Amino acid sequence: MTEIDHLDEFDGAGADRTVPVVAVVGRPNVGKSTLVNRIIGRREAVVQDVPGVTRDRVSYDAVWNGRDFVVVDTGGWAPDAKGMAAQVTEQAELAIGTADAVLFVVDATVGIQDVDESVVQVLRRAGKPVVLAANKVDDLRTEGEAAALWNLGLGEPYPVSALHGRGSGDLLDAILAALPEAPPEDFDPPAGPRRVAIVGKPNVGKSSLLNRLARQQRVVVDDVAGTTVDPVDELVEVDGRTYRFIDTAGIRRRVKEASGHEYYASLRTHAAIERAEVCVVVVDAGQPMTEQDLRIMSSVEEAGRALVIAFNKWDLTDDERRRYLDREIERDLTGFGWAAKVNISARTGRHVDRLGPAIEEALGGWEQRISTGKLNAFLGRIAAAHPHPVRGGKQPRVLFGTQAHAGPPTFVLFTSGQLEDQYLRFVERRLREEFGFTGTPVHVQVRAREKRGANR
Known part of the structure; x- marks a missing residue:
């Protein structure tokens, strides 16, 4: 009994998956890879008129009518396969298990084969939405077939010619209809100034930094900790770019230790972090780093x-x-080695000009996207070298992965356990x-899809 007989549903715990997955399955040499190339609009899947060219699951980004999805090309299905062919069949089974919908490709010119019937049984057990593509329908004469x-x-069955593109639009419409409903779009526009929160414990120089950037006495500065209570938004131009800076009240050691207006100021500070796209955490370089800084x-x-x-x-x-300080950074900031770092003096203005490039670099990393093809090539390399x-x-x-979204970069790995x-952490x-x-x-x-009952 194959492991597909006991497919578990993914629980999806903690996964923010915004890009649905379509698995393309079918027996060998029915034109799956040609159809994949047609769907993604470019020639990436290897095509050759010989059965068995595709052996692994290969993932590609696709878009139709403004909807993004991932297409997983699989090797030809063979239920009684042995050796390498059996591994190809297993890959196809795994692809079905991890997909949101399945595109089942059949060669209309030769009709229904026993292998096709076997695939149908597996698809019914998997319980996934199925779109049936009748491929190699190149003209009206083969519509009846x-x-x-x-x-x-x-x-x-959707008649289609993967080679010539005939019927591909209707097929793609059917695929989108079979996929889960798209989540509501987040139209919180990145248009306008990028939002930067200046945060840190009290009296580290946050207001002085904002004043230096704004080139004016915008906020009150005093050596008494906690002078700033309300977040103050300020449009500031840095290196020719305009940012919306938020100067915030210093975060206290514990919210419960603050009373009255300090308590609410602390809550507003955390709200400012949520509202920002990038946070500049100001640390007093002249004092040992504290648990507050790390928190x-x-x-x-x-x-x-x-x-x-x-x-x-x-x-x-x-x-x-x-x-x-170098020792403290090496000891205490190992978990934040990825953060951009600058040494500045808000009082004298020394190296404050480095803050703009650091903010842009951080925002660039925050919004970075990796294509599904590159990501899975990378995952394949590390799995081979370090299983x-x-x-x-x-x-x-790891069966395959996709980047669910950016801001911050979030990746979903589909795994067999x-x-x-x-x-x-290694990945x-x-x-x-x-x-x-x-x-x-x-x-x-x-x-993760746990294998259960595979040995029954």
């Missing part, structure tokens, strides 16, 4: 915002303090090594 595929019991950075990371760490009051540090450890006789595998947290680290993502958190989520 396509109609015979109603006998498969999968509903209307603020963690708040920015948890909110999924881009991060720039500004070590302020650099003019007040000597060589000895800078050596200690997941075997635990309890099982070795979960749960991945260990340590392995997920995240390698993602950063491969693609950069400077200044932004990277979220890696898992959609």
Whole structure:
């Protein structure tokens, strides 16, 4: 009994999946890869008039009528396959299990084969929406042959010529209709000035920094901690770009330790982090880093915002303090090695001009997108070089991945089982090594399908 007999539904816990997946299946040499090329609008899938050219699951980005989706091309289906062919069949089964909908391709010119009937049985057990493509219908003469595929019991066959494009529009409309309803679009426009929150514990120089950037005394500055209570929005031009800066009240050690207006100021500060796209966390370089500093950075990371760490009051540090600061960064900021960092003096203006490029770099990483093809080529390389450890006789595998969204970059990995947290951290680290993502958190989520009852 094949493992597809016992497909589990993905629970989707914690997954923010916005790009649906279509698996293309069918017996060998029915034109699946040609049809995939037609759907994605470019020649990427390898096509050759020999059965079995496609062996692995290969993923491509596609769009139709403004709707994004991922197409997974699979090798030819063979239920009684052995050796390499059996592995190809397994890949197709896994693709069905991870997909939102299935495009079943049949060669209309040769009619229904026993293998096609076997595929139908698997599709019914999987319970996924199926679109039936009657391929190689190149003219009106073969339309009747396509109609015979109603006998498969999968509903209307869509006659199409993958080679010439005939009928592909109707087929794509049917695919979109079979996919889950698209989530509501987020029309919160990035138009207008980018939103930058200046955050940090009290009295580290946040207001002084805003005044320096604005080139005027915009907010009250005093050595007394907590002078700033209400967030103050300020349109500031930095290096020819206009940003909306939010100067915030210093975050207290614990919200419960603040009383009265300080309590509400602390809440507004956290709201400012949520409202921002990038946060500049200001740290007093002349003082040892504290748990408060690290907690603020963690708040920015948890909110999924881009991060720039500004070590302020650099003019007040000597060589000895800078050596200690290097050690503190190495010891305490290992989890924030991806953040953009600048050494500045808001009082004298030294190196404040470096803040603009750091903000732009962080926003660039925050909005970075990786194509599905590049991502899966990368995942294939690291899985081959560093497979997941075997635990309890099982070795979960990454089947394929997709980037669900940017801001921050969020990736969904479809796997044959749960991945260990340590392995997920390894994948995240390698993602950063491969693609950069400077200044932004990277979220890696898992959609796991456990194998149950495979040995019945």
